[in-house]
Amino acid sequence: MSTLRDLVEEHTSLAPEDIEHLHRLAGDWQIVSDLSFADLLMWVPIADRGEFLCVAQVRPTTAPTAYQDDQVGRVSGGPEVAHLAIVRSQGRIWREGDPVWYGDMPARHEAIPVRRRGESQVIAVVGRDTNLSTARTPAQLELNYLTTADDLAQMIADGTFPPPRHPGETTSAPRIGDGLVRLDASGKVTYASPNAQSAYRRLGLAAHLVGESLAEITGRLVDDPLEGKDATDRVHSALRGDAPARKELEARGATVLMRALPLMPAGVPIGALVLVRDITEVRRRDRQLMTKDATIREIHHRVKNNLQTVAALLRLQARRVGVPAARHALEESVRRVASIALVHETLSMSASDTADEAVEFDGIVDRVAAAAVEVAASDFTVALRREGDFGVLPAEIATPLVMVLNELLQNAVEHAFEPSGEGGERTGAPEVVVSVHRFRKQLHVTVADNGRGLPDTFDLDNSERLGLQIVRTLATGELRGTIELRSRAEGGTEAVMVVPLAKR
Template identity: 40%
Template sequence: MHAWYIFAHRDLLGNLKHIDPLQACALRMMETMADFTHILATRPDFDDSDREWLHHLVADWQVIADLSFADLLLVLQKGDGSYVVAEQCRPSTVMTLRIDDVVGNEIKDDMIDELDTTMRSNDVVRSTVLRDVGRSTVCNVYAPVRHNGKTLGVVIRETNMSTRESNGRYESESINAGKQLFEMIPREQFPYHDPVMNQRHNARVSDGFILLTVDGVVRYSSPNAISCFRRLGAVTTMQGQYLSEIGTQLLHTKDPVPEALPLVLAGKAAVDSELNANRSVISIRSLPLYGANGRSGALILCRDVTELRRRDQELQTKDATISEIHHRVKNNLQAVSALLRLQARKTKSDEVKKELAEAQRRVQTIAMVHEGLSQTADEMVDYDKVISNLLKMTVDLATMRDQHIHIDYIGSFGMMPAQDATPLSLVLTELITNAVEHGFEGRKDGRITISVGRGGNNLNVVVEDDGSGLDTEEDNGMARSSGSGLGTQIINTFVTNDFGGTVHWEPRREGGTRVILDMRLRAAQDLQEDSNATDL
């Protein structure tokens, strides 16, 4: 339900005795559904760039709340002149003033005049009175959100006055940096115009921050920031030193140097990077600080991510190892297939040649599944790609020189674990081979259609051909197969025993044969259960 519907009916909620109880309950429920995107939709005067600017603001304003030790509220004006809370941000460095979610709530009347004043202003506006939020005394400061010369809304910074009673150097530097960022909002200097960094950097103020002068000299570094650089091998006092020189001295000849690192260490651009030295890694983000007359310095956020990168490396090594194993298994199976082919050439018995050719095809089927697994980082394979190439190869091997058999696909198998992919591939290749060898025996062309329906772990596959008919492909309810009948055993064993499914043969209405497979993917079920257990 859109927010405009909620706001249009908010006046009804003020006098519930005239409303049916069920309607009042429904309106309250719809009111709680209001979110940032819905509220933005109530402003037809906002264009796409305005909405994007506000999205960037709320994506990056956590740093202001943490530095300022204050709650932030973004409020937008409605058509009737009232204001609604569009988004809120709680600080992670101090106890929040706002325990309840206030998004969608209207601002009280005693703040309307100050908000109106801010909407007409090009600078921050400080409240002249102290207000009570719960049991706390709060001082409000308002910043108009400006974009392309127009005011979109107001950010309210709510400061709990009890947090200002005894501040040391850390608190004072943090609050001043937060004020500078806050005052950049009306000048369209915050959020920064390049939002890419918001997606990659996860350092917080509490992880460590450094304040630089306009020349890149360290003016202040928090204890956690000092610890980050100590782990990289820094031994000198950071204050009074160029951060770029400190970082350069930590690097060795063969250490990786990201392209953005010099910009981050100088604090000249809103970018992020990593500093890797002494077998430790810190993630660094630069937030330039601007005054009315230009850049005045920079705030550098840093976080020790050594353990995170070590785990990433372990995962990459594990994935590479698994991929290599599948690649080697594929190579070994192909070698076995080649040996079977050589053995078939040596024998003089046509029956033995046919049996060896079937064995070669089955080995090659398993090899192709492992080839698909060798190209992925996990045990999942894009089965549609695997089976498409596999069945094309199966048809080529089974057809005579002058035959032309086409395969069509309807639906999608999706991603599938190797435990399911291998036996299913054997089942489908046996069915295709059976159709080609028996359904199209003596014919020049034909068509096979594979229809797939998958719902979670349930899989339904229908294999149809326009061949000679059921009598040529089925024997006593089971698939006919050349040689020893191993193909029949493969189909029925895997479908019934391994997948707990059924195989049903029936004549195709237009002529030919239809085989219906109903199965439940067992390995997919195991993975789903593991995922659910992890979520819990």
């Protein structure tokens, strides 16, 4: 299914700012649909054809839909869109049609012109189509909803709805069903839905909202006086015609999300629409997750500290050992422990929003590579670079993978460039390249050098070197992947590893 932008750009010549306005409208018009008890369809004219194309649709959550099938992408012409053509040419809201029938379902059509603020050109038409088969009794809630919907419809025609989006706000929550309060021009409550009344009861209000000044009540209820003043200012701002950012209100252990929208049909401020939602349980779960996340990060921090202590003890022991082979073995153990500590250090500093712990692996690889080059005991410098990105990896993959890479890099910088009578001579300056890419839920990693290559008799499976045994065991066991060490045709050695990324 094509997106709104794709359809508009393909079939119209609307300017980018017009398309952006249509995007913002489609992101905020669920409010109008719910208040209207009607489907909203966004139509754009197809140039020189007398036809209209539906580029967006939203169904009400407060009433049955008028369309069981999706209408986006549908092209209509002739008498079926005569009301859309009238709205486009006359620039006014159209409501005078008789009900139409879709099979055995009656529906009422209305149409609203869409303009940008300060512009006279109609850039699109919003069809407001109501399913009349289950028409609601016009009680107090329905009348207030429909009246507010008409005010917002006029603001769409004026170009003052939707309001500008504030940084960081990606949705229009709370919604109509969460709680609605309508204010008159003086800020007094003229209507409060049952859910809105319940939300304010959670904040500690014992009386009814109707007839009260919402700004004063809200400022009194909020625990923090400064936060209360901020909430009061936002309600007053909406009454003046502005659209302030959403605000969380906290009182008596409850949390309520508030959004205030100005009501100014035809440019005249007549009050405000305030949407509220009780998010007490949502915030309680958020706090629990934050506490859990902090605990996990503290555990990783302590594990990292313990591993670094172990590495320090091994380093001290290595300095006291007089046998070169034993000293070398202890130094290798220090590097292995330190590489694992790097993963836990990264996990301790990350704040994961998911249940699965994950780390940015590129920084870890770069630090392990730098350490391998620093400790290389040689009379020449080995250049080491990375091609591609590992990205974010789960901890269960990151820990064994960093150990494998540590061994491969250490082998490359220490042994690939040693003078030897076996194998070929290296070509060019000493260099080790770590290449990585993802393909079909697999991680393909290559560690290549331009050194002297492998002996003709080399066999990874039968190698008695501890480092290569660690590499083989972790690659095929912990990582459930494959690894191959081979000589390169252009000289040197490469280790090719494939690691599946599927959930363990």
